[in-house]
Amino acid sequence: MELKRFKMHDERYDRGEGIHFWLQVILFTGIGQLCWNIENQWFALFLNAKVTLDVTYTTAMTIVSATLTLISSLLFGTIQDRKGKRQIYLGVGFILWGLSTILMYIAEPIANIGTHSYVILAAWLVVLIDGIMSFMGSIGYDSSVNIWINDHTTTKNKGTIGAIVGIMPVIATIVGTVVGGAIIGDNQNYLLLFMCMGIGVIISGIICIIFTRDKKSLKPHKDGTFMHQLLSPFRFKELKGIPNIKELICSLLVMCVYSISFNFYFVYLGTWAVYRLGFTEFGFGVIEAVSMILGIGVAIPLSRLINKDKTPLVTFLGIVLSILGLVLVYFFVKDQTSVNGAQPISAKNILLIVSVFFFGTGQILMTESCMIWCRGLFPAKARGTFEGIRTIFFVWIPMLVGTLSGHFIIKAFSENGVDANGMAINIPQQNLFLFAAFMALVALIPLFFATREYNKRIKAKNEALRNGIIDPTLYDSIALDDEGNDYDLASKSDEELANMNKSEVNEDNGTN
Numbered sequence: 195m196e197l198k199r200f201k202m203h204d205e206r207y208d209r210g211e212g213i214h215f216w217l218q219v220i221l222f223t224g225i226g227q228l229c230w231n232i233e234n235q236w237f238a239l240f241l242n243a244k245v246t247l248d249v250t251y252t253t254a255m256t257i258v259s260a261t262l263t264l265i266s267s268l269l270f271g272t273i274q275d276r277k278g279k280r281q282i283y284l285g286v287g288f289i290l291w292g293l294s295t296i297l298m299y300i301a302e303p304i305a306n307i308g309t310h311s312y313v314i315l316a317a318w319l320v321v322l323i324d325g326i327m328s329f330m331g332s333i334g335y336d337s338s339v340n341i342w343i344n345d346h347t348t349t350k351n352k353g354t355i356g357a358i359v360g361i362m363p364v365i366a367t368i369v370g371t372v373v374g375g376a377i378i379g380d381n382q383n384y385l386l387l388f389m390c391m392g393i394g395v396i397i398s399g400i401i402c403i404i405f406t407r408d409k410k411s412l413k414p415h416k417d418g419t420f421m422h423q424l425l426s427p428f429r430f431k432e433l434k435g436i437p438n439i440k441e442l443i444c445s446l447l448v449m450c451v452y453s454i455s456f457n458f459y460f461v462y463l464g465t466w467a468v469y470r471l472g473f474t475e476f477g478f479g480v481i482e483a484v485s486m487i488l489g490i491g492v493a494i495p496l497s498r499l500i501n502k503d504k505t506p507l508v509t510f511l512g513i514v515l516s517i518l519g520l521v522l523v524y525f526f527v528k529d530q531t532s533v534n535g536a537q538p539i540s541a542k543n544i545l546l547i548v549s550v551f552f553f554g555t556g557q558i559l560m561t562e563s564c565m566i567w568c569r570g571l572f573p574a575k576a577r578g579t580f581e582g583i584r585t586i587f588f589v590w591i592p593m594l595v596g597t598l599s600g601h602f603i604i605k606a607f608s609e610n611g612v613d614a615n616g617m618a619i620n621i622p623q624q625n626l627f628l629f630a631a632f633m634a635l636v637a638l639i640p641l642f643f644a645t646r647e648y649n650k651r652i653k654a655k656n657e658a659l660r661n662g663i664i665d666p667t668l669y670d671s672i673a674l675d676d677e678g679n680d681y682d683l684a685s686k687s688d689e690e691l692a693n694m695n696k697s698e699v700n701e702d703n704g705t706n
Contacts, residue, residue, distance in 0.1 A: 208410050210346035210355070218406055219343060219355070222284070223362040225398045226335040229295060230363070231370035232391045233259070233327060237298060239464045239475060240384050241320050245305045247469070249462070249620035251317040253601040256461050258321055259328040260593030266332035267589075268582030271341065272424045275578035278414035280342040281406045287334025288399030294327040296392035299385045334399065336585055341577050344569045345409040352566050353501035360497065360562025361490050364554060368483040375476030415575040426576070427583045438651055442571040444644035446587040448637055449564040452513060453588055455633035456557060457596025459520075459626045462604065466622040471527070471546075472535030480538035482554070485547050489555035497562055503652045505567045506645040512559030513637050519552025520631035528624050556634075564588075567648075596633075603629055 206212040238252050245251070270287075274280055301323065305316035347355050377387045417423040436442070459466070467478040499508050526545045527533060534540035572580040604622050 204407075207407065208346070210348055210351045214405070215346065218402075219358060220362075221398060221401065222288075222335075222339045223343075223358055224365065225288075225395055226331075226339055227362045227366035228370050229291060229331060229391055229395050230335070231366040232295065232374070232387070233324065233331070234461060235367070235370065235464050236374055236384070236387060237320065237324050238461055239468070240298070240302075241317065242465055242469070243382055244302045244384065245316045245320060246313060247465075247619040247621070248317070249601055249604050249622075251321060252461060252465075253597050255321045255324045256457075256593050256597040258325040260590045260597075262325045262329040263332040263336060264582070264585050264590040266329045267336045267585040268424060268579070270333050270337040271578035271580075271582045272420065273578070274337060274341065275415050275576055276420065276423065278412050279408060280338050280345065280412070280578075281402060281408050284334055284338035284342060284406065285399045285403035287330060287332075287338055288402060289334075289396050290330040291327065291334045292392040292395030292399065294323065294330050294392075295395060296388050298323050298327065299388050302384065332585070334395075336589075337578060337581055340569075340584075341581050342406075342408070344572070344577050344581075345412055347566075347569070349501075352570070353497050356500050356562040356566040357494055357497035359565045360493060360558045360560075363561060364486045364490060364493075364558050367554075368479075368486050371479030372476065372483050375474065375479040378475060417576075423576075423579065427579055436573055438571050438647070441644060441647035441651060442568060444640050444647055445564060445567045445571070446584065447640035448509060448644050449560065449568070450587040450591055451637040451640060452516070452560055452564075452634055453592030454596040454599070455516070455520075455630045455637070457592045458600045458603070458630035458633060459622070461597055462600055462622045462626065466624075466626070469621045470529060470623065471533050472530040473533070473538065474535075477535060477538045481543060481547055482550060484539070485550035486554050488551050489558055492555050493558040493562065496559060500563060500566055505563050506641065506648050508559050508563040509567070509641060510638075510645075512556045512563065513634055513641065514556070515559065516553045516556030517631045517634050519549045519554070519556065520627040520634065522549040522552065524624050524628040524631070567644075599629070599633075600626060 207215045237255065241251060241255065270283060274283055298320065301316045301319045304319065305313050343355060343359070374387055377390060378384060417426060464475070464478065467473045467481075468475060471478075473481070496508055496511065499505070522545060527549060532542075533546055534542040537543075568584055569577075569581075572584075600622075603626050604620050607625050608621050608623050
């Protein structure tokens with residue numbers, strides 16, 4: 195009896211169900227996003243507080259990080275496809291990720307020497323270590339957690355997974371900003387913050403090695419040499435043979451354009467709040483926490499639309515809310531006179547809270563909808579490789595173009611000065627958010643074409659089902675029948691699909 199119970203649990207886990215599966219999804223996405231929050235937000239503030247306010251190094255850090263993230267995702271995504279393994283890379287990647295997070299602190303004592311040359315050395319050391327941390331993080335998260343979750347995603351659980359994937363960055367921002375600010379405290383103890391985060395990620399990696407399992411149907415997939423397989427998504431003639439490739443490209447472009455807008459301001463957001471508006475790190479964390487908790491309350495109900503084939507609608511709402519929030523910041527939150535930096539929960543901060551609520555909720559909706567939309571169109575046997583392609587559109591291009599654009603906007607429109615060590619001082623202004631709003635508006639163009647392709651596919655799928663036909667090219671890469679049985683359509687042979695079609699037709703005719 196005990197053996198049978200364990201087997202049932204194992205089968206449920208394999209279908210993306212059960213408490214053990216969901217706890218692991220929450221753990222890995224939660225810890226992973228929290229560590230990304232440390233990298234995206236606190237590393238920049240660490241650089242500004244302990245080394246230099248010169249925006250050049252913040253921009254360089256972001257670009258190097260994005261490039262190494264891309265390289266890591268492409269390499270290790272392809273390796274995992276060829277090996278037919280995810281779990282071991284997830285666990286080891288998390289352990290290395292945690293170690294590299296702790297390593298960041300060594301830049302502070304070098305900067306404290308105080309001479310111009312040592313400050314420059316410390317600044318470039320921050321850039322280098324951030325790149326190493328991103329490379330390791332991509333092994334553990336982008337090319338492992340993301341694809342491990344995708345392996346277990348079904349049409350039955352994709353709405354819930356989309357909600358978790360969309361909400362976890364927000365929860366990580368809340369926890370990372372509020373708790374991180376409290377850990378750092380008035381003494382700015384960044385070492386303690388990096389130690390706490392690094393140890394947490396290492397423990398998560400050990401838990402993965404002990405308890406996490408790959409999907410049973412995951413098998414090694416080798417397509418020629420390693421380089422041939424690595425570069426296969428870049429061979430455009432071969433891409434034409436992939437079902438729904440137009441929809442995939444258009445949906446990737448939607449998130450790409452939107453994320454460029456997001457990266458105009460995100461990496462500079464903490465610097466703007468602390469040095470332009472006068473908040474402490476903890477104080478602005480409270481503003482973000484209040485706004486994002488309200489955002490989660492909106493995003494969770496809307497995630498149900500994904501299960502109802504309304505993914506483009508969720509994406510549209512995400513873009514509109516983001517634009518609204520960014521425009522509100524531009525017009526009503528200009529400097530310290532617009533807010534009460536000493537008291538985060540204050541009537542004077544209501545417009546700032548509302549603005550962060552709007553563009554924060556927009557980011558949640560975009561993440562949960564576009565992640566599920568794009569990944570559902572990946573070829574089932576090449577999910578690891580295509581996760582690297584997703585990284586190009588979701589991470590690398592946006593961080594390269596968006597961060598550089600933000601850099602030039604800050605350099606052109608902000609008051610610039612020099613500190614005691616001869617390093618430049620650049621503080622972002624609110625016009626950064628207006629430029630970001632215009633860029634987000636452009637994302638509606640690829641969304642129009644992506645929605646058209648999506649609606650064509652869903653309409654064809656429903657018509658085929660009415661005729662008793664299951665066409666795997668019209669589904670996400672994994673689909674379930676009405677009884678919850680795992681079709682795993684993309685991995686079935688033509689003969690198996692033919693038998694399934696006959697079965698569906700017989701059931702419609704009332705025969706066995």
